[in-house]
Amino acid sequence: MPVRRSRRSLAVFLVAGALAVIVCRAGAQPQQAQVSLPNKPNSLHFAVIGDNGTGDERQYSVGEQMTKWYDRFQFPFVVMMGDNIYGSDRPQDFVKKFESPYKALLDKGVKFYASLGNHDSREQRFYKLYNMEGKLYYTFKAPKEDVRFFALESTYMDQDQLKWLEDELTKSSEKWKIAFFHHPLYSSAGTHGSQLKLRAVLEPLFIKYNVSLVLNGHDHTYERIKPQNGILFFVEGSGGQLRKGDLRKGSPLTAAGNDRDCTFMLMEIDGDTLTYNTITGSGSLIDSGTFQRRK
Amino acid sequence: MLPVIASAAALVAVLVVSAQGASPAAQQRKSAPAGSTPTNSSAAVLKEFVDRVDKYVELHKKLEGTLPSLPKQTDPKQIDTHERALGKLIQAQRAGAKQGDIFTPAMQRLVRSLLAPVFRGKEGAQIRAEILDNEYKGSVKLAPNARYPDDVPISTVPPQVLNELPKLPEELEYRFVRNAMILFDPHAHLIPDYVERAFQ
Numbered sequence: 001m002p003v004r005r006s007r008r009s010l011a012v013f014l015v016a017g018a019l020a021v022i023v024c025r026a027g028a029q030p031q032q033a034q035v036s037l038p039n040k041p042n043s044l045h046f047a048v049i050g051d052n053g054t055g056d057e058r059q060y061s062v063g064e065q066m067t068k069w070y071d072r073f074q075f076p077f078v079v080m081m082g083d084n085i086y087g088s089d090r091p092q093d094f095v096k097k098f099e100s101p102y103k104a105l106l107d108k109g110v111k112f113y114a115s116l117g118n119h120d121s122r123e124q125r126f127y128k129l130y131n132m133e134g135k136l137y138y139t140f141k142a143p144k145e146d147v148r149f150f151a152l153e154s155t156y157m158d159q160d161q162l163k164w165l166e167d168e169l170t171k172s173s174e175k176w177k178i179a180f181f182h183h184p185l186y187s188s189a190g191t192h193g194s195q196l197k198l199r200a201v202l203e204p205l206f207i208k209y210n211v212s213l214v215l216n217g218h219d220h221t222y223e224r225i226k227p228q229n230g231i232l233f234f235v236e237g238s239g240g241q242l243r244k245g246d247l248r249k250g251s252p253l254t255a256a257g258n259d260r261d262c263t264f265m266l267m268e269i270d271g272d273t274l275t276y277n278t279i280t281g282s283g284s285l286i287d288s289g290t291f292q293r294r295k
Numbered sequence: 296m297l298p299v300i301a302s303a304a305a306l307v308a309v310l311v312v313s314a315q316g317a318s319p320a321a322q323q324r325k326s327a328p329a330g331s332t333p334t335n336s337s338a339a340v341l342k343e344f345v346d347r348v349d350k351y352v353e354l355h356k357k358l359e360g361t362l363p364s365l366p367k368q369t370d371p372k373q374i375d376t377h378e379r380a381l382g383k384l385i386q387a388q389r390a391g392a393k394q395g396d397i398f399t400p401a402m403q404r405l406v407r408s409l410l411a412p413v414f415r416g417k418e419g420a421q422i423r424a425e426i427l428d429n430e431y432k433g434s435v436k437l438a439p440n441a442r443y444p445d446d447v448p449i450s451t452v453p454p455q456v457l458n459e460l461p462k463l464p465e466e467l468e469y470r471f472v473r474n475a476m477i478l479f480d481p482h483a484h485l486i487p488d489y490v491e492r493a494f495q
Contacts, residue, residue: 087446094371118428118448122468122481123374126365134367156468157454183451192428196421197453 036288037277039073043270044145050081050182050217051117052239055097058262059240061281063101066264069279070105073266076143078102078110079151081217081236082117082182084130089121098129101240113140115151117182117217137161139168145269148174150211152181154198162201169209176269176293179206180215184235186228188251189219189259191243206231212293213274221247222263222278224256224287232274232291238262256287340401341461347397348478351487352466355480358384382442382483389487392440397478397488406476406490409459414494422453423494426471435472441486443479 039045047066052059066078085097099106106112106129114130115137116122125132132138136153150168153161169177184192185199195218206214207229217237225233239262247259261280268275272295278287358381365377389396398406414423428451435447443449450471460469463478467487470479476493477486 089371089375089445091371091375118451121378121445121484123378123484126367126369126374127371128368131368134365155449155451156457157452158457158462159454160462162454195425195451197418197425197455198451201454 036285037073037266037268037275038270039268040270042144043268044142044147045073045075045266045268046142047075047078048081048180048215048234048236048265048267049078049239050215050235051083051220051237051241052080052101053083053085053097053119054240055086055093055101056240058242058281059097060101062239062262062264063103063105065279065281065283066102067104068283069266070108070110073268075266076110078105078112079149079180079215080112080114080130081180081215081239082115082154083119083217083237083241084114084117084124085121086119086241089124094127113149113151115181116153116155118155137164139172141174142176142269145176145271146174147176147178147269148172150177150179152179152202154181154183154195157198157201162205165202166205166209169205169211172209175272176213176274177209177211178213178215179211182216183218184216184233184237185214186225186233186253187216187219187221187235188223188248188253188257189221189235189243189246190248191246192219194253203229203231210294213291219243219246220259222258222261222287223247223254224278224289225253226255227291230294234265234276236263236265236278239264258286261286336401337405340399340405343399344397344402345461347399348463348467351397351478352464354388355381355385355466355483358388359482378482378484382485385480385483385485385487386440386442389440392487394437394439394488396439398490403490406460406493410456410476410494413456413459418455422455425451425453426456427473437472437475437477437486437489437491439486439488443477443484443486445484449479 052062085093111131112129114124114132116124122136124130125136126134137151139148139150141148150165152165183195183198185203186194211231214231214233216235219235219237220241220243221235222238223235242262243259245259247257263278263280266277266279272293274291276289277285279285362377362380365373413419435444452469457469463469466480466482468479468481470477474494475489475491477489480487
């Protein structure tokens, strides 16, 4: 019996290997063909990028993949975690570091909602394609499902912004409350890591007002944090930048991580369930899962 | 966006209380009768700072008023043109600006003393790390009225630091370059003034 099992296992292994070789030689990447999201017509779809505005090849690769995946999973908007334009931000830089890499999506009518990072000029808030309407921090209701987003300015978290946030969270009756901003409250990256002082003032509000999902960047890695106080945190800071090998191995915070590839995320909210996919600039699916909102 | 700085009188009233031990910003959140008279040197120093900030903001607004107004949603060219034009107007009007014009020497000392407790101990190390944040700012040359370099990231200012400092109108922000604290005019991308060695 053991011998027969072993032979059968070997046969299965060889067939699977041969199939993989055939697929790879044909130029297809096995995981590219799949969108492991429910992809329901009436659910909310959106994408997430962060630390993307380099204007270099990696940003363009991610932009191309976003366009390819859009054909399979249409998302009406993208939320941006900041560091939207690195370095100079003259008018031509907005073209090179934003309008060109995402041209295909912009042409399809995809909207981008930005938050500002430490590399961003404050005046980006007036840039029409970032949909900030001149505000450093703002909120908007998603076009589908019962979802509200809160974009924060995490480089300058003064009392006015905190009061504004609490007021808006108090007013919000949506089932899903999603905060996004640049600096991560939790991160296992060696370069920046968790922003503890920011966490001290924001996390109590998120807990108190039932925020379910927090999206950040700043560290040039991808990381899904083990839920903290029932809240799901992501670091999505590799939309154009990348710090290879920056994630601390064995961090107790990490549920999944990647510091080898540039990435973006696709998300879908259907009722109380969030489903997420994380995809690299070469089109591979590297993380996926579901999460139930806080109640 | 950010509410305009508390009136000088109210701030002074608050500082009378602050001189008894609590931080000014913490006291700002308490109500204080307007029109109180300063009874200590810190209050006078802060009043002077507030007056100088108000004067700068008045100039900023006056000069910005001479430019075409910036729509809430516009294109990068208009944003850039507006920012640089405002910067040049302010630089021209403040051509002789010196370090200490807004942060008087007494205010510089007061800033250091207000921030000193924040930067002590383990908590202070975390705050220092978040400000310095491994984003090297070595290429910023501090000069009053200078343009903040386009390609250098701005520092994070943790809320615990902002709590210790007088509130600013939206035309100005506190930021850090290494361990110097600067006033940053985000609309004009200028450094109107700064405090060297704001923390150790």
